[in-house]
Amino acid sequence: MIANWDQFLLPYQQAVSELKVKLRGIRKQFENRNERPPIEFVTGRVKPVASIKEKMSRRHVAEERLEQDMQDIAGLRIMCQFVDDIYDVVDLLRRRTDLTILEERDYIHNEKPSGYRSYHIVIEYPVQLVSGEKKILAEIQVRTLAMNFWATIEHSLNYKYQGDFPEELSGRLQRAAEAAFKLDTEMSEIREEIQEAQQYMTPQHHDSSSTGQSKEE
Ligand code: 0O2
Numbered sequence: 001m002i003a004n005w006d007q008f009l010l011p012y013q014q015a016v017s018e019l020k021v022k023l024r025g026i027r028k029q030f031e032n033r034n035e036r037p038p039i040e041f042v043t044g045r046v047k048p049v050a051s052i053k054e055k056m057s058r059r060h061v062a063e064e065r066l067e068q069d070m071q072d073i074a075g076l077r078i079m080c081q082f083v084d085d086i087y088d089v090v091d092l093l094r095r096r097t098d099l100t101i102l103e104e105r106d107y108i109h110n111e112k113p114s115g116y117r118s119y120h121i122v123i124e125y126p127v128q129l130v131s132g133e134k135k136i137l138a139e140i141q142v143r144t145l146a147m148n149f150w151a152t153i154e155h156s157l158n159y160k161y162q163g164d165f166p167e168e169l170s171g172r173l174q175r176a177a178e179a180a181f182k183l184d185t186e187m188s189e190i191r192e193e194i195q196e197a198q199q200y201m202t203p204q205h206h207d208s209s210s211t212g213q214s215k216e217e
């Protein structure tokens, strides 16, 4: 029996706090270089004890197996503007040496039956405790703002209906998820247009196209 949940969750709390700082740091570094960051914002949470217990009984996870079998006790969420940013963020995470990626689940190309889309990464992360190093599991969900909008609303409805949606509502939610993904696709296409336009407007391009001379000449 876990007698002291606060004590059990302490390393998870520490991991969430550290990872929030580190992931928000990525955004800052891009800003300092005057580049558009692939990360819009980062949130994090430790799963509440009631939700852990509920998932343990639903998934038949024994307390002795909790650390290995429940991957999202520590949860981080990274929100991006564009779908491509998600894959850039995943690449950045793959190159880090302070965490180890154990699993990746692409629910963007393989959306869930509900319509849910996100990129999930399960990591092993070492926390330094006074008793020594402890490696814990954490789940990082990477998604666009539109995917986040859909998931947040669907999550509250799920809570209200306890996962048992009336058929009509689940159909509408699936269609809403498609609409959100269409919005993501459209925004990506507009982004390409914007970048092309911005490139055309750079002084170099302007000089060479108006005078026939490049800046170097
Ligand atoms: P700022 O200046 O508000 O942007 P903490 O770890 O204490 O900083 P906490 O209390 O854990 O944050 O909150 P949470 O829910 O993990 O993360 C909240 C952060 O995400 C805040 O940023 C919010 O501003 C930001 N956030 C939440 N929702 C949105 C959103 O829809 N759009 C944008 N752009 N940001 C959002 P900060 O770091 O507290 O600073």
Ligand code: 0O2
Pocket: 047, 055, 072, 075, 105, 112, 114, 115, 116, 120, 150, 151, 152, 154, 155
């Ligand atoms: P929370 O803290 O309420 O978000 P399972 O956890 O049983 O669903 P698995 O395979 O362990 O399944 O993990 P999976 O499916 O990779 O990730 C589970 C998490 O993804 C969920 O956590 C949600 O955060 C999110 N998620 C997955 N499917 C959906 C969905 O259809 N709608 C929404 N809104 N979110 C989804 P939890 O357990 O719900 O915890």
